[in-house]
Amino acid sequence: MLNKPLTFSGNEFVGIQDLFNNADNFTYECIVLPGKHKQVNSSAYLVSPSCSKEVNTAGVGISINGNEIRVYEHSMNKLNTVILAHYDNSNWIELVLVYSNKKPSLYINGKLIAVGHISPFNHIFPSGVLGGNEEGECFTGEIRSIKLWNESLDVEHVALLKEKAYENNENLTWAHDFLDGTIYKSGKKIDAKVSVIMPTYNKYPDILMTLHSLECQTFNKNEFEVIIVDDGSKDKTPSIYKENPFSFHLKYIRSNHNIGRPNMRNLGIQSASGSIIIFLDAEILVKPDFIQQHYSAHIEKENIVVCGSMVLRGVFTKYHPEFSDDQVALLSLMMQKHYRLSLNIENNIENRKPVNLLSEKDIYDQSF
Template identity: 40%
Template sequence: MSIKNNHKHPIKVSIVMPTYNKYYQTSLSLYGLSKQTFPQAEYEVILVDDASSDNTPNIFKEADVPFKFKYIGMKQNKGRSSVRNIGINHAEGNLLIFLDGEMLAPPAFIENHYKHHVHESNLVVTGAMHYEGVYTFVMPDYNEDQVAHLKELVSRDPEYRRLYENYEQTQQHSNVPCPLVTKEDINTNRFQRLSFPNRYFLNSGLKHFGERLEGFTLPYIAFLSGNVSVRKANLKKSGLFDETFVGYGAEDWELGYRLYKNGVQFVLDPSTVAYHQEHGISKRKVKEQ
């Protein structure tokens, strides 16, 4: 494990971020986490690299971040559950936020998660039900649906349209991603022009149960490990992620179910939303897994 900015101040929040071959997106995610309103000396980011074969191992050297930053590189691919558990075991904070490596967090993200847990000790807080996607790069492995969607979004902004058209003319057959969103775009929120909501669960009627899902019999489906917070003590009581789950599995729901059985209250808060940076997705592979 490599550590940068080893502050002496007690850590209150540990962000556990697994990543695998998402170098470009993860670099922007770390930048977003460096712009938080939460005190910089009071949170840490633990990036667990699940044996990436791209440039991800260089992120630790490149990252210019103000928070305590821990990089843990796996020599062999372990899978989502295992690397999250490794992150948990290296976490110093009493509050854990699980955040996927390609999630772009707005400035008040940590603060908005943390405020729920200050006065209550038995919560799971999620922003994942208010899912927002964003295209920060043109990735060479986008599927046809993603390409069509991106073309529609860039058509609304002259500068993004120019960048995309330049990519089509000069780099279309390259394996190198084309940057669309800059750090300045993150600072000014301009990147939101390339964002979109995809709220499957809320659109399916879940919103009628309110922020605390009162009366809903399956609240544990709100435990989506791409963006969720829980106290470490609750995890120690209920157990960590089940490492027998591999690939795209329901390992987060299964852990959420154990937390639910131990009486944890689930909270949906749209102010804790983060933006998922889109990457290439093989629909066939996801369905198979």
């Protein structure tokens, strides 16, 4: 945990597990230092709108570009600007966006600066995508904290936000204070003792299996977080945090341009809340005591590095047509000993077609 603002270079964004089902009445508070230079794109999303698939519903986005702030409502087929405002971008600002019965109000440093019209959409939803999107409409600057309430805060509450009036507020849907590492989820403060950082690139099926193995951990689910750091994957990896409701805290960080494994790991560290960091590759399946073993080792002795690479075991999780003849021979031998092959698997291997050999059930019952 670095205890410093989260820096966005205009290339990356962060996705949070979908907790944002509350509509029409909600409040964002963001403490940010935007970049001073205006980007070519008119949208530089501090909060990127998540487009709803439901007819006549919209997601809310907040763009800060130079000294210009725009609040957007984004539906399946249109993007509307509902607030356009300007501000002094010479210093840190506290931006508060309040939606009350679908009507937006924008505050800067405790002062009301703009009010929009009541939305024409049936419902307006907040978003958990921070800093940009895959289209490159990304925020440049620093973020100290972002908080989201499932209620419309009044003027008096807005004025008190810098005094941490959000403490013990059951309506606080989600919050992350990057200066002290504090995370709130559904009104509860999360004590993330361990951050598992997983760098990946184009390994969607593999990382999904790894996440299922982390779901089997004996370590308290409220005391660890998993941070996927995606180095610009072209496969389904960006959808992984939206489509899979794991019980542990999952965060997705994406760099739209490939910047390499060390830099991606550093992005993960920037966003980590745990005092213990575990790096885990996307194709590794772990036993249920994996996090507990790491945690116990660090608790027992200070200033140590724990490495698990001496006890790795190979597992065939899938067959791929690019396997060498030796790999195919070894796979066939192992499967003759340990599996009753289905006709489909045998045919796929014989015809050199990809096939998965491992299922989620194999992970949850530990038969792998």
